[in-house]
Amino acid sequence: MCQGPMKKIISASRRTDMVAFFPEWLSSAIHREEAKVYGPSGHTYTVDLHPQVVHTFVLWSKNFANLIDNAYGLRDEIHKYEQLYLHFTITGLGGSFIEQGVPPSLGALSQLDELIPIVRNPQRISVRFDPLIYWKEGGEERTNLHFFENMAPALQVKGIQDVRISFAQWYNKAKRRAAKMDFFYTDPPHEQKVRDVMFLHEIAKSYGLKLYICSQTFLAEGACIPQSSCIHGPSLQALHPEHACVSTKKDRTQRKECLCTESVDIGSYTQFCPHCCLYCYANPKI
Numbered sequence: 001m002c003q004g005p006m007k008k009i010i011s012a013s014r015r016t017d018m019v020a021f022f023p024e025w026l027s028s029a030i031h032r033e034e035a036k037v038y039g040p041s042g043h044t045y046t047v048d049l050h051p052q053v054v055h056t057f058v059l060w061s062k063n064f065a066n067l068i069d070n071a072y073g074l075r076d077e078i079h080k081y082e083q084l085y086l087h088f089t090i091t092g093l094g095g096s097f098i099e100q101g102v103p104p105s106l107g108a109l110s111q112l113d114e115l116i117p118i119v120r121n122p123q124r125i126s127v128r129f130d131p132l133i134y135w136k137e138g139g140e141e142r143t144n145l146h147f148f149e150n151m152a153p154a155l156q157v158k159g160i161q162d163v164r165i166s167f168a169q170w171y172n173k174a175k176r177r178a179a180k181m182d183f184f185y186t187d188p189p190h191e192q193k194v195r196d197v198m199f200l201h202e203i204a205k206s207y208g209l210k211l212y213i214c215s216q217t218f219l220a221e222g223a224c225i226p227q228s229s230c231i232h233g234p235s236l237q238a239l240h241p242e243h244a245c246v247s248t249k250k251d252r253t254q255r256k257e258c259l260c261t262e263s264v265d266i267g268s269y270t271q272f273c274p275h276c277c278l279y280c281y282a283n284p285k286i
Helices: 023-032 071-078 105-119 145-158 172-180 190-206 217-223 233-239
Strands: 003-012 034-038 044-048 054-061 084-089 125-132 134-137 140-143 162-167 210-213 244-246
Touching: 023 034, 023 071, 054 233, 054 244, 084 105, 105 125, 105 145, 125 145, 145 190, 162 190, 190 210, 190 217, 210 217, 233 244
Parallel strands: 003 054, 003 244, 054 084, 084 125, 125 162, 162 210
Antiparallel strands: 034 044, 134 140
């Protein structure tokens, strides 16, 4: 049972990689205990970041070096909150032409050793093996699918259990970008995707990992694997040191298939992400 008044979850951010590229802005907002945000529809709103109203601070990134190195005092500032939860995207593509601005994945995995003491519990870290990509190169089909065979044992050793996956969704802007860069992506049929998810599931199971599918219902149904609530109020409440109360309602600001519970995102699409991932749906600069 939760204790005390309802508190909110802060997300930073689904819209851009704030930790990697905007640590000064993030640290400053936390220091002021207030964030001014340019929302997706163009309106501006202010978010109260006082520790007494924040249940969990959720950070999303492909590179947590600035948090580890305490850039702009970010680690010191964020420790004022009772719980920190991390979504760490590691795809096996870092440093390649597909994710040019992302650190090589083996280096990213090594960051986990320093992140676990910061969050104080490996269950407060979820690894996102997301997205799964297929493309043709030199007449052969390539994929990052098999990187999971290298990543899974490393996660087991570190005590991290939760892994979230999804397949790349090629929006029109990403299709145009791929064509311009002569990147010949492929989009496998549903049947192959289900088989590949089941392949990953068997690996995950052998290493004691929990695999979740993010916002792709047909895969969850076909492979009998649970859908993800990447921000999941009940789980964050259970992990919270005081089991503070938090909303368990669906976040209506997210797409229909998303099962996340309510949170407040403080990122902005105007904060352009320089990772320059070929498949990115958000960045208008690439």
